[in-house]
Amino acid sequence: MKNSTELIGLPVISITDGLEIGTVKSIVVNPEKRSVDFIAIEHEDWQTSVRAIPFKKIIGLGEYAVTVEQSSAIIDLNEIPLANQLLNRKIAITETKAMSKKGRLIGEIKEYYFNEDSGLIEHLEIESAQDRGYLKAEMVITYGKDIIVLEEAAYSSFQSSLFDDEPIIEVEKQNEGVTLLSQIKDKQSSLLVGRRLTSDVKDDKGIAILQAGSELTKADIELAQRKGPAVFAKLATSVN
Structure with missing residues (x-):
C-alpha cells in the first residue's frame, strides 16, 4: 500500500521519452468509487492549466519517482469533465x-x-x-x-x-507486493532495453556503472534498479 504523503512532490518520469515531465501536486479522489482516480501534476513551464495522470496509466509508484510509459499519459483536466469535477470537489480526506x-x-x-x-x-x-x-x-x-x-x-x-x-492477510499482501514490484520492474525493463545512453550513469558514490553510448541490456537495467531509485531515475532520463 501507499499513503498520500509519500507521493506529494515526487518527480514524474516518462520512461519511453526519458524525461521528467512534472511533479506530483495532489491526489484526486473519487468518493463514490472510494479510490484514487488521478494524480494532479505541475511543471514550471505550465502557466495556468492543471494536468493529471489517470491512475491506470501509472507504471510504478517508487520511493524516488512516479513512472509512466510516455508523456502522452498526461491529460489536461479541462478536457476531461469527470476529472475536473473531482478536482473541484476537493475531497482531501486528510485533516x-x-x-x-x-x-x-x-x-x-x-x-x-x-x-x-x-x-x-x-x-x-x-x-x-x-x-x-x-x-x-x-x-x-x-x-x-x-x-x-x-x-x-x-x-x-x-x-x-x-x-x-x-x-495471514498481511503475508498475502506482502507476497502480492513482491509480485507487483516484479511486474513493475519487468515493464520498466521492457521499455528501456535497446535504448542508448546519452550520458554516464553513476551510483551514489559517483562511480560510473554504465557508460554513455552503450546500448542497454536487461542486465544493465537490473543493475541500476538494484543500486536504488535515484540511480534508476538517472538511467531512465539518460536515454535517447
Missing part, C-alpha cells in the same frame, strides 16, 4: 473530521492508504482525543469535503497497526 452515522465525533483523519495496483482506498489513520490508530476503509459510509461519515462500529474498531488482526 478531515470523522463522525459516526449517529453523530459522535470519532476523530480526525491524518492519512489514508491505497492499493498501488487498483487505487482503492484500504485504510484510514485516525487521531482521536484518546488514541491514534487505523480503521479499515470499509467502515466509511460517505467521503465528504467537510466530514467523513463512518459506521457506528468504527468507534470501537481501531487497530494499533495496519494489520493487527490479519497476520
